[in-house]
Amino acid sequence: MPVLNLKKREIECKVVYYGPGRCGKTTNLEYTFKTFKKQIAGDMVSINTEGDRTLFFDFLPMELGKIKGCDIRVQLYTVPGQVKYSSTRKLVLKGVDGVVFVADSLKVRREKNMLSLKDLQMNLKEYGMSVFKIPLVLQYNKRDLADEGLPIMSIEQMERDLNRQLKAPSFPCSAVTGEGVGKTLTECLKLTLISLQRQFKWVQ
Amino acid sequence: MDIKSTIKSLLKEVDIYKTQGLLAEAKDKYQKTLGFVQNNLKPQEGKKIIGAISDKINTLEKEIAIVEKKVMSPKMTKESQDLITKMFTAVEGEDKYAAELEGAKALIKFGQFSRAIIELQKLIEIEPIRLDAARQIMNCYLLESKYDDVAKQYEQWLSNDLLTKKQLDTLRKFVQGAFKNKGIDKTLPEKTEVDEVVEPDMAKFEEVEAAETTATPQKPKEIPGAKAQVKKPETKPKKLKPITFEKEEFEEFDIMASIKKSKKTDVDKKK
Numbered sequence: 118m119p120v121l122n123l124k125k126r127e128i129e130c131k132v133v134y135y136g137p138g139r140c141g142k143t144t145n146l147e148y149t150f151k152t153f154k155k156q157i158a159g160d161m162v163s164i165n166t167e168g169d170r171t172l173f174f175d176f177l178p179m180e181l182g183k184i185k186g187c188d189i190r191v192q193l194y195t196v197p198g199q200v201k202y203s204s205t206r207k208l209v210l211k212g213v214d215g216v217v218f219v220a221d222s223l224k225v226r227r228e229k230n231m232l233s234l235k236d237l238q239m240n241l242k243e244y245g246m247s248v249f250k251i252p253l254v255l256q257y258n259k260r261d262l263a264d265e266g267l268p269i270m271s272i273e274q275m276e277r278d279l280n281r282q283l284k285a286p287s288f289p290c291s292a293v294t295g296e297g298v299g300k301t302l303t304e305c306l307k308l309t310l311i312s313l314q315r316q317f318k319w320v321q
Numbered sequence: 322m323d324i325k326s327t328i329k330s331l332l333k334e335v336d337i338y339k340t341q342g343l344l345a346e347a348k349d350k351y352q353k354t355l356g357f358v359q360n361n362l363k364p365q366e367g368k369k370i371i372g373a374i375s376d377k378i379n380t381l382e383k384e385i386a387i388v389e390k391k392v393m394s395p396k397m398t399k400e401s402q403d404l405i406t407k408m409f410t411a412v413e414g415e416d417k418y419a420a421e422l423e424g425a426k427a428l429i430k431f432g433q434f435s436r437a438i439i440e441l442q443k444l445i446e447i448e449p450i451r452l453d454a455a456r457q458i459m460n461c462y463l464l465e466s467k468y469d470d471v472a473k474q475y476e477q478w479l480s481n482d483l484l485t486k487k488q489l490d491t492l493r494k495f496v497q498g499a500f501k502n503k504g505i506d507k508t509l510p511e512k513t514e515v516d517e518v519v520e521p522d523m524a525k526f527e528e529v530e531a532a533e534t535t536a537t538p539q540k541p542k543e544i545p546g547a548k549a550q551v552k553k554p555e556t557k558p559k560k561l562k563p564i565t566f567e568k569e570e571f572e573e574f575d576i577m578a579s580i581k582k583s584k585k586t587d588v589d590k591k592k
């Protein structure tokens with residue numbers, strides 16, 4: 118849920134990175150933290166990881182500066198992808214304004230991508246939101262693994278699998294090299310702010 | 322590709338899955354490699370490599386078992402706990418205390434029981450959310466299996482006037498139910514009808530009367546904070562099966578059909 122303080126001309130919104138375990142959500146945030154220093158408004162908090170798996174969530178506060186006289190603050194979160202942390206995932210999703218769905222391009226993760234997208238849809242629904250209506254961007258991550266000779270899915274196949282009905286903007290990406298990370302986030306922020314504008318008309 | 326190169330490339334794939342933390346996939350690939358070796362090398366030739374792969378599978382299985390264990394109550398810094406609390410209290414227009422109660426419940430959901438109890442002990446002073454706060458304190462002890470603390474806390478409340486008889490009854494039933502589910506043989510005493518027998522010290526008569534009047538008229542009916550409750554995650558476990566959508570749904574979202582299809586194609590390919 119966005120926090121709007123129109124007197125102070127401030128808007129705070131929440132973007133959540135969702136996706137199956139090990140797809141690269143945390144790596145996305147780490148890259149953002151390293152690269153977009155100007156917009157970073159504080160430390161990246163990674164709440165307890167076992168190995169480097171997210172146990173609860175990662176958190177990264179950003180400040181985008183002023184848009185039409187309004188200060189825009191964004192909180193980025195990642196959810197834990199492991200299936201067993203379903204209740205935490207749902208909790209972290211609470212009050213979300215925009216979603217980046219990170220899908221793993223590895224062929225062996227095909228079904229996991231779909232199950233996770235389904236899980237997102239169900240959790241949004243339980244909060245009274247629709248996966249079709251929320252600002253959503255898909256990211257097809259780990260494209261670089263093709264160079265290692267690993268079997269990865271084609272973009273067309275991933276579009277068919279995940280985006281046939283959603284028709285959301287989608288980006289190929291490699292979160293370790295950073296390729297596509299910024300583009301994904303920028304698009305999601307754009308959609309999120311447009312949606313907030315539509316709801317709250319903060320730009321007169 | 323010759324046999325050796327195939328094995329090499331299969332093992333390289335396994336290594337990458339392992340560095341990605343995709344342990345189940347790594348194990349699966351090891352097993353496929355094992356099958357390939359058995360089918361393509363003579364027993365004598367394959368013996369060594371089969372032994373080596375089997376050892377690696379064993380190690381991997383141990384790693385998988387560790388990862389699969391659910392961490393219930395991890396250590397966390399105060400800053401992280403504050404962040405969790407803030408995440409669930411920064412809701413505008415909501416009752417302040419109800420929001421704080423939400424924050425405490427979030428701490429419980431993230432396994433931060435001790436910190437949650439500290440917050441709840443403050444909230445129990447606030448009448449509209451008193452019973453809910455008390456229940457959550459009990460909930461913390463129950464989740465930590467601290468049954469003696471449950472009884473101790475209950476007795477403390479029994480001996481002071483913080484909670485009404487009706488509230489205590491509700492709590493007692495809640496705890497007894499939980500004890501029963503967990504197979505704990507403990508019975509909490511009921512509060513007796515007369516709130517307290519106060520010594521008839523005539524000098525203090527006025528004070529006592531005042532105290533009793535404040536203790537009696539509390540009616541724990543509706544808890545305003547209740548509407549703001551985060552749904553308990555322990556509700557029905559969700560099953561990822563083909564779903565039927567409500568009519569209001571914007572559009573049918575039949576991603577599970579793709580999964581079925583994908584399974585078919587995989588099988589088809591193998592054929």
Ligand SMILES: Nc1nc2c(ncn2[C@@H]2O[C@H](COP(=O)(O)OP(=O)(O)OP(=O)(O)O)[C@@H](O)[C@H]2O)c(=O)[nH]1
Nearest residue numbers: 138139140141142143144171197198259291292293
């Ligand atoms: N080659 C490659 N590896 C990646 C990429 N993105 C992530 N990884 C690796 O994949 C593994 C998992 O990445 P994380 O960012 O921790 O994944 P996650 O989605 O946060 O995982 P959970 O917290 O378990 O849900 C790590 O070893 C990363 O280095 C990528 O684009 N290419």
Ligand SMILES: [Mg+2]
Nearest residue numbers: 142143170171
């Ligand atoms: Mg993570």
